[in-house]
Amino acid sequence: MATDFTEEGAADAVIESFAATPDERLRTILGSLVRHLHAAVREVEPSIAEWEQAIEFLTATGQKCTDVRQEFILLSDVLGISMLVETINERGAAGATQSTVLGPFHMTRSPVRALGDTIDLVGESEPCVVTGQVVGTDGAPLAGAVLDVWQANDHGAYDVQEPGKQPAGNGRGLFTTDDQGRFWFRTIVPSYYPIPTDGPVGDLLAATRRHPYRPAHIHFIVSADGYQPLTTHIFVAGTEYIDSDAVFAVKKSLITEFKEVDDPELAARYQVSNPFRLADIQIALAPAS
Amino acid sequence: MATDFTEEGAADAVIESFAATPDERLRTILGSLVRHLHAAVREVEPSIAEWEQAIEFLTATGQKCTDVRQEFILLSDVLGISMLVETINERGAAGATQSTVLGPFHMTRSPVRALGDTIDLVGESEPCVVTGQVVGTDGAPLAGAVLDVWQANDHGAYDVQEPGKQPAGNGRGLFTTDDQGRFWFRTIVPSYYPIPTDGPVGDLLAATRRHPYRPAHIHFIVSADGYQPLTTHIFVAGTEYIDSDAVFAVKKSLITEFKEVDDPELAARYQVSNPFRLADIQIALAPAS
Numbered sequence: 001m002a003t004d005f006t007e008e009g010a011a012d013a014v015i016e017s018f019a020a021t022p023d024e025r026l027r028t029i030l031g032s033l034v035r036h037l038h039a040a041v042r043e044v045e046p047s048i049a050e051w052e053q054a055i056e057f058l059t060a061t062g063q064k065c066t067d068v069r070q071e072f073i074l075l076s077d078v079l080g081i082s083m084l085v086e087t088i089n090e091r092g093a094a095g096a097t098q099s100t101v102l103g104p105f106h107m108t109r110s111p112v113r114a115l116g117d118t119i120d121l122v123g124e125s126e127p128c129v130v131t132g133q134v135v136g137t138d139g140a141p142l143a144g145a146v147l148d149v150w151q152a153n154d155h156g157a158y159d160v161q162e163p164g165k166q167p168a169g170n171g172r173g174l175f176t177t178d179d180q181g182r183f184w185f186r187t188i189v190p191s192y193y194p195i196p197t198d199g200p201v202g203d204l205l206a207a208t209r210r211h212p213y214r215p216a217h218i219h220f221i222v223s224a225d226g227y228q229p230l231t232t233h234i235f236v237a238g239t240e241y242i243d244s245d246a247v248f249a250v251k252k253s254l255i256t257e258f259k260e261v262d263d264p265e266l267a268a269r270y271q272v273s274n275p276f277r278l279a280d281i282q283i284a285l286a287p288a289s
Numbered sequence: 290m291a292t293d294f295t296e297e298g299a300a301d302a303v304i305e306s307f308a309a310t311p312d313e314r315l316r317t318i319l320g321s322l323v324r325h326l327h328a329a330v331r332e333v334e335p336s337i338a339e340w341e342q343a344i345e346f347l348t349a350t351g352q353k354c355t356d357v358r359q360e361f362i363l364l365s366d367v368l369g370i371s372m373l374v375e376t377i378n379e380r381g382a383a384g385a386t387q388s389t390v391l392g393p394f395h396m397t398r399s400p401v402r403a404l405g406d407t408i409d410l411v412g413e414s415e416p417c418v419v420t421g422q423v424v425g426t427d428g429a430p431l432a433g434a435v436l437d438v439w440q441a442n443d444h445g446a447y448d449v450q451e452p453g454k455q456p457a458g459n460g461r462g463l464f465t466t467d468d469q470g471r472f473w474f475r476t477i478v479p480s481y482y483p484i485p486t487d488g489p490v491g492d493l494l495a496a497t498r499r500h501p502y503r504p505a506h507i508h509f510i511v512s513a514d515g516y517q518p519l520t521t522h523i524f525v526a527g528t529e530y531i532d533s534d535a536v537f538a539v540k541k542s543l544i545t546e547f548k549e550v551d552d553p554e555l556a557a558r559y560q561v562s563n564p565f566r567l568a569d570i571q572i573a574l575a576p577a578s
Contacts, residue, residue, distance in 0.1 A: 002524075002531045004541040005372050005389075013537060014369040020498040029339070030497065032332045034368060040325035041373050044318050051374045055361045062351010062361075072344045072351075079323060080303040083294050084330050085340045100294075208319065209309040235291075242291045248302060252293040 011038035057200055064199040070104060074201045077101065077247040078210070092228070093286035095137035099232050100249040103219065105158045110148050110172040116271070118186035119173040122166070125154045127272035128258060131184040132281040134177050134222060141181030142285065145224035149173050149185070151217070156193025186270065189258055189277055192216045192240050195247065205246070215241040215250065220283070227285035234281055256281055300327035346489055353488040357449075359393060363490040366390065366536035367499070381517070382575035384426035388521050389538040392508065394447045399437050399461040405560070407475035408462040411455070414443045416561035417547060420473040421570040423466050423511060430470030431574065434513035438462050438474070440506070445482025475559065478547055478566055481505045481529050484536065494535070504530040504539065509572070516574035523570055545570055 003013065014034045021027035046054070064071035076082045082101050090099040113119065120127070134145040150172045152158050159170040171190075177183050194212040197205065205212050216239035223229040233249065234256040235242060242250060258277045261267070267274035292302065303323045310316040335343070353360035365371045371390050379388040402408065409416070423434040439461045441447050448459040460479075466472045483501040486494065494501050506522035522538065523545040524531060531539060547566045550556070556563035 002541055002544055003534065003537070003539050005369075005376060005537055005539060007373060007376055010369045010373050010376075010537065017499055017533070017537075018497045021496065022498065023496070026496060029333050029335070032329050036325040036329035036332075037368065037370065038373060040321050041370060042377070043321045043325075045377050046318070046374055048374065048378055050318070051365075051371075055359070055365065058347070058361045059351050059354045059359070062348050063354065065348045065352065070344070070348070072347045076340075076344065079326065080294075080299045081326065081330060082340075084296060084299050084327060085335055085337065087294060087296050087299075088331070088334050089337055207310065207312070207315060208307045209311065210306055244306070245292065248292070248294055248299065248306075250292050250294060252291055255291055 007042065011035055014038070057204075060200045068107070069196070069199075071199050071201055073104065074195060074199070075204075077195070078201055078205065080248040083248045086231075092289055093137075093230075095284060096228070096286040097222075097230055097232060097283045098251045098253050099230055100251060100254060101247060102221075102231050103247075103249075105152075105160060106148075106150060106219065106221070107160050108168070108172070110150060110174040111169040113173040113175055113185065115175060115178060115182075115184055116186070117173065117175075119149060119151075119169075119171055120153075120186065120188045121170040122153070125188040126275075126277060128187050128189045128277040128279065129184065129270045129272060130187060130218070130279045130281070132182070132283060134181045134183065134224065134283045134285065136227065137284050137286050139284075141177075142224045142227065143177060143179045143181055145177040145181060145222060145227075145285070147175045147177070147183055147283075148221040148223075149175065150219045151187065151190040152193050154188050154191050156191035156216075184270070186272055187218070189236060190216045190218060210246065211241070211244065212246050213241040213244075214247060215239040215245050217249075222283050222285060224285055226288055228288055230283065230285055232283075234279065236279075296331065300324055303327070346493075349489045357396070358485070358488075360488050360490055362393060363484060363488070364493075366484070367490055367494065369537040372537045375520075381578055382426075382519075384573060385517070385575040386511075386519055386521060386572045387540045387542050388519055389540060389543060390536060391510075391520050392536075392538075394441075394449060395437075395439060395508065395510070396449050397457070397461070399439060399463040400458045402462040402464055402474065404464060404467060404471075404473055405475070406462065406464075408438060408440075408458075408460055409442075409475065409477045410459040411442070414477040415564075415566060417476050417478045417566040417568065418473065418559045418561060419476060419507070419568045419570070421471070421572060423470045423472065423513065423572045423574065425516065426573050426575050428573075430466075431513045431516065432466055432468045432470055434466040434470060434511060434516075434574070436464045436466070436472055436572075437510040438464065439508045440476065440479040441482050443477050443480050445480040445505075473559070475561055476507070478525060479505045479507060499535065500530070500533065501535050502530040502533075503536060504528040504534050506538075506543075511572050511574060513574055515577055517577055519572065519574055521572075523568065525568075 216236040217233035505528035
């Protein structure tokens with residue numbers, strides 16, 4: 001008995017070859033991937049030269065990866081796969097603040113800071129105050145919740161990208177909410193910035209005339225005992241590229257006004273110069289299931 | 290105006306991001322891939338940990354590649370993608386001998402040999418004679434057609450896999466048909482063999498309880514002026530794994546009897562010891578379009 005390869009029977013034959021996979025979940029995943037990949041190939045009908053180009057692209061993407069560069073995550077990001085996976089995984093968190101991608105710059109441990117501290121270790125730009133409250137989806141304030149915060153500076157660079165130029169820990173802080181679930185800290189308004197373009201993903205963006213920019217945002221990971229941790233951003237309302245984030249991470253509910261405030265008394269209370277910018281946010285966590 | 294990421298709108302948003310791609314073919318390919326990849330992700334609903342495993346697998350696959358090892362082609366092979374692409378591309382060749390995968394061992398230039406020469410440079414195994422004729426799809430003999438032939442030995446190893454052990458060029462030959470389109474050469478019957486298993490693709494086969502073996506075969510690339518070149522194998526009828534080729538390359542029309550012959554006169558004519566094995570094939574090429 002010999003098999004006989006045909007276009008029509010190919011996907012079934014490959015899926016059948018995985019029939020003895022002991023891990024049922026792996027078998028399901030491979031079956032779905034094979035079905036959809038074969039469908040794409042049959043739809044596109046690639047030439048041999050196009051298939052070779054695809055092999056070369058995937059190989060170069062793998063070979064661009066190092067300890068500090070993950071080109072396959074970048075590829076997943078620019079194809080919207082990362083956001084799709086992230087969003088599927090937040091389905092259980094009804095009523096909670098929406099999540100978005102972690103991104104590649106959560107690389108170092110954020111310094112522990114006290115409420116009201118600044119995460120801007122340079123002090124040359126217009127000050128910004130971020131205030132807010134962490135609550136449960138039932139509205140109850142969450143005292144002792146931990147916020148891990150990181151952001152780019154006003155030139156769009158993270159500290160880890162400019163080791164000699166920015167002090168380590170610039171733009172980063174680990175804060176704990178007070179007994180009312182409240183938090184506040186000082187910073188500067190971050191800038192939009194490009195994702196790395198010196199690899200195969202950059203070549204893909206160039207060939208498709210896509211820009212590499214992400215709209216301005218501040219990253220948060222928020223956690224509290226008994227609640228699902230939340231990975232998200234707040235996006236700066238009015239930032240460039242809010243309608244065309246290179247990694248598709250914008251959810252409208254995460255866009256936050258960074259108001260211009262001219263109020264010497266309030267500035268003094270937050271220990272910033274006047275005028276300043278102020279963003280106030282509420283972060284709701286879903287109970288752990 | 291800000292975008293708003295949703296599971297339902299994600300594929301459309303990504304496809305829209307490629308709208309300005311100048312190369313229409315690239316835009317079509319990316320659109321189809323994004324549509325089917327997103328469909329697979331929405332069907333599978335991977336956890337974050339599963340997505341991370343996928344990223345790690347693809348990265349390791351890229352990093353396993355070297356000048357002499359192409360792990361992404363191997364992945365394409367074991368998922369049946371290589372055969373699907375190959376078969377789609379032979380559609381224009383109605384009436385021609387069927388094609389199959391090139392495989393990874395066509396790495397060196399085959400030595401030019403005269404009709405009747407042996408490609409077995411070791412001479413320790415039962416001899417085999419391969420005879421045949423190259424014709425057009427109209428049946429006309431093709432004089433001066435070139436056959437590039439390569440095969441594993443009777444232990445399932447190609448010369449390039451055993452550089453110290455097999456002479457270079459063992460199992461390889463470049464033959465030109467006579468004025469009747471005929472060819473004949475001496476060799477040994479090849480063995481089945483495993484594809485390389487010491488990389489991520491080997492791990493995938495192990496995790497899914499798939500064996501890595503390919504049924505015994507001889508490779509051919511056949512070309513003639515004015516005709517489409519053909520990349521194919523002949524499979525040894527009765528070989529193990531003919532019903533479960535690890536790379537799905539078997540087409541029934543390519544299975545060939547390697548007959549046991551006991552005929553001292555015929556053996557003398559082919560300059561082999563008696564008894565011997567004999568495979569006779571007809572190879573039909575389609576006109577160039």
